[in-house]
Amino acid sequence: MxxxxxxxxxxxxxxxxxxxxxxxxxxxxxxxxxxxxxxxxTVQPPASPVASASASPSAAAPSATGAPxxxxxxxALGRTPTTAQPVITPAAPAPVRTAAAPRTAGSAGISDEQSFEAVSSRESIESDAQRIARQRAQFEQAPVTALPDRPQDTGPNLAQYALSTTNQPGEKIYRRGFTSQRKFDRACASQPSAALAQQAFLAAGGPKRDKLGMDPDGDGFACGWDPRPFRAAKG
Known part of the structure; x- marks a missing residue:
């Protein structure tokens, strides 16, 4: 000092x-x-989030209270006026879509009989026994009746005749007189099927005799009837 x-x-x-x-x-x-x-x-934030200081009239207008x-x-302080930065409000997020919850076994219209947990929760050994008893009580057995008698006027039995033969179709067994092809065609055409033709042939004296002219080759089979399916069924 x-x-x-x-x-x-x-x-x-x-x-x-x-x-x-x-x-x-x-x-x-x-x-x-x-x-x-x-x-x-006196300095207040802008009323609008996007307004700037240059666009706001309150920045240059005198205050109502007389304050600068x-x-x-x-x-007065020699500072450069600053421009208020715009405030950007973030947009609302887009709604998120959630997947619908899968329908459970208990939903209406869906059977849960394949779910062990669901069935065991409502069924028991006793309830199963009661259900079986109810089903047995509702069971009805048809009465046993005798088979109806086979009519005697159905003609020769083709199955029995086929099994009694051993020769092949076309193999001659019986002697035949002269039979024209026209008579053979007319006789076979009058029958609805070869089976009915064979029955008519047997009923008219066949296979030994052929009054209708249906077996000109003498094999015992009329109009091309074949006994082999019957033999195969038995074998």
Missing amino acids: ALAACDPAIPDSGSGVGFGDYDSYQSQLRRDTALASSSRQ TAAEIDQ
């Missing part, structure tokens, strides 16, 4: 930096503080 008082080259510390004296510095400091406080009270506006404060 003694050295500072004796040295005339040391400047007076009472004067403020950039000001003529310390009182001027304190006065400017109080003014700047008041302006900064007023700026915090944000533009006046920026001008």
Whole structure:
């Protein structure tokens, strides 16, 4: 302290930096503080999230309370007015579609008889026995009756005759007189089938005699009737 008082080259510390004296510095400091406080009270966020400071009329218009506006404060402090950044509201997320829950075995219209858990939950050994008893009580057996008698006027038995023969079709067994082809064709054409023709042939004296002309080769089989299916069925 003694050295500072004796040295005339040391400047007076009472004067403020950039000001003529310390009182001027304190006065400017109080003014700047008041302006900064007023700026915090009057500057409000923009009403619209997408509005900018240049588009808002309230930034340049004077305050109704007489306080300086944000533009006046920026001008007094030598600051460049800043432009409010637009606030972008995120769009609502698209609705998420969830898959429908699969229908369980207990749903209407679906049988759960194949599910052991479902059946065992409502059935028991006793209930099964009762159900079997009810089914047996409802069972009806048809009465046994005797087979009807076979009519005697159905003609020769073709199965019995086929099994009594051993020769092959076309193999001559019986002697035949002369029979024209025309008589043979006419006799066979009058029968609905070869089986009925064979029955008519046997009923008219066959196989030994052939009054109708149905067996000209003498094998005992009329109009191409074949006994081999009957033999195969027995074998």
